[in-house]
Amino acid sequence: MVCLGNICRSPLAQGILEKKSKKINTNIHVDSAGTSGWHIGATPDLRSINVAKKYKIDISHQQARKFTTYDFKKFDKIYVMDMDNYKNLIRLCSNENECNKIELILKKIDPENNPSVPDPYYGGEDGFEKIYKLLEKACSKIINEIEVNE
Numbered sequence: 001m002v003c004l005g006n007i008c009r010s011p012l013a014q015g016i017l018e019k020k021s022k023k024i025n026t027n028i029h030v031d032s033a034g035t036s037g038w039h040i041g042a043t044p045d046l047r048s049i050n051v052a053k054k055y056k057i058d059i060s061h062q063q064a065r066k067f068t069t070y071d072f073k074k075f076d077k078i079y080v081m082d083m084d085n086y087k088n089l090i091r092l093c094s095n096e097n098e099c100n101k102i103e104l105i106l107k108k109i110d111p112e113n114n115p116s117v118p119d120p121y122y123g124g125e126d127g128f129e130k131i132y133k134l135l136e137k138a139c140s141k142i143i144n145e146i147e148v149n150e
């Protein structure tokens with residue numbers, strides 16, 4: 001799960017997918033990172049921690065890190081939150097296999113378009129509730145596909 005700062009959207013996406021994967025007993029490894037290194041080492045934004053807590057998910061232990069090209073080797077899928085993240089990672093991937101791993105996460109629920117998870121950083125708490133709902137739907141789709149393919 002990749003966003004810009006790795007403190008708002010992607011930590012929430014990580015927490016949601018981890019919880020769903022535990023529920024169906026898969027042993028997929030979920031992680032998140034930012035395309036920037038602005039918040040390396042920081043815990044998630046309190047507004048993300050709080051919206052996660054509201055839905056019984058604890059993301060307070062997560063620590064921000066910057067995406068590295070090794071992530072293309074380590075992970076099978078790389079879900080990005082918006083087109084800026086997408087363009088940033090497309091610049092970093094080094095072959096077709098790596099580039100094909102990158103996908104806008106909201107394509108899972110709106111495959112005909114290129115929808116973004118809006119950056120909630122400069123907005124209010126309602127923005128965090130909104131992104132939770134979007135990510136919840138997208139992660140349900142991801143988990144359903146994993147279940148079908150297992």
Ligand code: 4NP
Pocket residue numbers: 003004005006007008009010038119120121
């Ligand atoms: P995120 O949100 O990419 O969802 O973690 C942001 C976090 C920090 C900043 C921008 C977006 N920032 O400008 O520091």
